[in-house]
Amino acid sequence: xxxxxxxxxxxxxxxxxxxxxxxxxxxxxxxxxxxxxxxxxxxxxxxxxxxxxxxxxxxxxxxxxxxxxxxxxxxxxxxxxxxxxxxxxxxxxxxxxxxxxxxxxxx
Numbered sequence: 001x002x003x004x005x006x007x008x009x010x011x012x013x014x015x016x017x018x019x020x021x022x023x024x025x026x027x028x029x030x031x032x033x034x035x036x037x038x039x040x041x042x043x044x045x046x047x048x049x050x051x052x053x054x055x056x057x058x059x060x061x062x063x064x065x066x067x068x069x070x071x072x073x074x075x076x077x078x079x080x081x082x083x084x085x086x087x088x089x090x091x092x093x094x095x096x097x098x099x100x101x102x103x104x105x106x107x
Contacts, residue, residue, distance in 0.1 A: 004096035009057075010037055011102050022093035028054060028086035028100065039102065045087035050076035052086035053103035060098050062089060077106040 003019040006028070010016070018035050020026070029052035032039040040051035047068040053076050056062065062084065065073070069088045073079050083103065089095075 001093075004091075004093060006031060006091070006095060007097070007099045008032055008035070008037055008054075009099070009101040011104060020091060022091065022096070024091050026091050028052070028089045028091070030087075031091060032086060032102070037102065039086065041087060043087075047072050047085055047088055050085060051105075053078070054084055054086045054100045055080055055103055056082045056084055057099040057101055058097060060095060076103075078104050 001022055004022045006018045006020065008016050008018060016035060016037065018031060020031065027045060029039055029041045029045060033041055042051045043049040047066065050072050065084060066088065069085050072085060073083055
């Protein structure tokens with residue numbers, strides 16, 4: 001299986017192109033943290049904190065957000081129509097070429 005590429009833009013506008021195997025069994029929050037991007041993931045991926053809030057910039061078809069994700073985004077800052085929690089998006093081959101931008105942090 002060939003690697004896929006995920007493009008993550010940090011809060012300073014710098015894009016990091018990350019190549020991973022599609023069966024890596026990580027979510028976008030874990031991938032960002034593993035590549036030293038400033039994502040906290042305070043709740044450990046439980047959709048309880050929104051510290052992994054990202055904007056989906058490409059036209060990839062993602063599974064719809066869960067009820068818990070919608071509730072958490074409703075309480076987050078800087079939410080846009082393309083907002084998602086990185087912890088709720090598992091890496092898979094369909095995400096090849098995905099482009100995301102880290103949302104600003106409050107404060």
